[in-house]
Amino acid sequence: MKKLVIATRGSKLALWQSEHIKAELKNHFPEMEIELRIFKTKGDKILDTPLALIGGKGLFTKELEDAMLKGDAHMAVHSLKDVPTELPEGLVLSAITKREDVRDAMLSEKYSSVEELPGGAVVGTTSLRRRMQLLHLRPDLNIKDLRGNVDTRIRKLKNGEFDAIILAAAGLNRLGLTGEVRYFSPIDTEKMIPAMGQAALGIESVSDPDVLKIVSVLNDEKSMIETTVERTFVDRLQGGCQVPIGVRAELLENGDVIAKAVIGLPNGRELLKDKVIGTKENYKELGNILADSMIENGAKELLKRAEEIAFK
Incomplete structure (x- = not known):
């Protein structure tokens, strides 16, 4: 490829993230032209309403996805915590970068x-x-x-x-x-468990072999394993930004993966916490194991009540 177009939001943080990825790609592909194109998302436009009331899948991603599907961009750089667990047909989560501080x-x-x-x-x-x-x-x-x-x-x-x-x-x-x-x-993660994917950048791209090969250089295995556990957990619970869910998976040096999660009511009066330990080899199942354990203890019912409170 001679030219790669990155779709991005216009906020200072989104631009920093996109410029950072552009620089990383330039290190690997110095001859390639890389252009940033700025788009405004629904989450950027509506600033006077709580996120839970306007939330839904794709609050900060849909316009960028539309640009890729129309052929106006090849990829987009997101804060991974904003990326829904289900992506439109034709787009893939092609890389997850090394994490910053998750707290x-x-x-x-x-x-x-x-x-x-x-x-x-x-x-x-x-x-x-x-x-x-x-x-x-x-x-x-x-x-x-x-x-x-x-x-x-x-x-x-x-x-x-x-x-x-x-x-x-x-x-x-x-x-x-x-x-x-x-x-x-x-704040220590024992006191406040982060959002799924927090501190990692998610690269969403068109499902094109040439683009996927380029983007693959950005992928960090540790981040990919941890965030896959987290995203699988949230997907199993079918939870988005309209309900309070915290989940944190950590790959340890010995190959163990510890995953902990919290759900509850927005007023903090009822909380359900759980933790599971797995290995690097079974990380793909770990998010479902944690979710199923919490579902057995009433997670679905608690999240339904949480959503009702959030929309009052």
């Missing part, structure tokens, strides 16, 4: 940890998963929706609209923004 992080001008927040403190997040786990830890907090790009969210914090906000550590690290606030405090 969520609390940002604040006044407080250094979730435990230090005073009762009634206003905490900003759009995520039902984060809301659920925060309120389970600290039912006395006041959780408010926070939309917009990373800069907008940090500005709202600095303007005093929030005592703290919760964002993915990976995005802040990539943009070099950890020093923008007084306290940048990653």
Whole structure:
């Protein structure tokens, strides 16, 4: 191929991610022309409504997928946590990059940890998963929706609209923004389990042998194994951004894979947690094993109640 077109969103983080992938590909294919084309997604356009109310498969990906299916782009770079577990016919998840820090992080001008927040403190997040786990830890907090790009969210914090906000550590690290606030405090995954695929970039592309061969150089085996477990788990539960689900799989140096998950109600009053241990050899089944264990303990019913609460 002489030219490769990458579809991307226009946010600062999306552009950083796409430029990063472009540079990686240029290292491997210096003669190839690589162009970024910017598209606006539904998730970028609607900024005054909680994600759970406008959610659905493809909130941040559909327009990029349409561009690829129409032949206007060969591939797209996504935050993997935004990529639905089912893709349109003709498109594939062709590579998963090495992960950044998988943790969520609390940002604040006044407080250094979730435990230090005073009762009634206003905490900003759009995520039902984060809301659920925060309120389970600290039912006395006041959780408010926070939309917009990373800069907008940090500005709202600095303007005093929030005592703290919760964002993915990976995005802040990539943009070099950890020093923008007084306290940048990653939250241990034992306290707050991340979203499926968090901190990895997912490369979605047309199912073309030439494109697939090019994109394959970006794939990281450890990330692929971990995120496959996570995405399989969420797919089995049929859960998207309208319900609170956290799942984290970790491939250890000895070849073991530990997968842990949490689901519950957005108000944090009911939580269901589980953990399974498998091996690198059986990772493809591990997500289903974890999901089935939780389904036996009432996961489907709990998620149905969570969705009803989220839409009230």
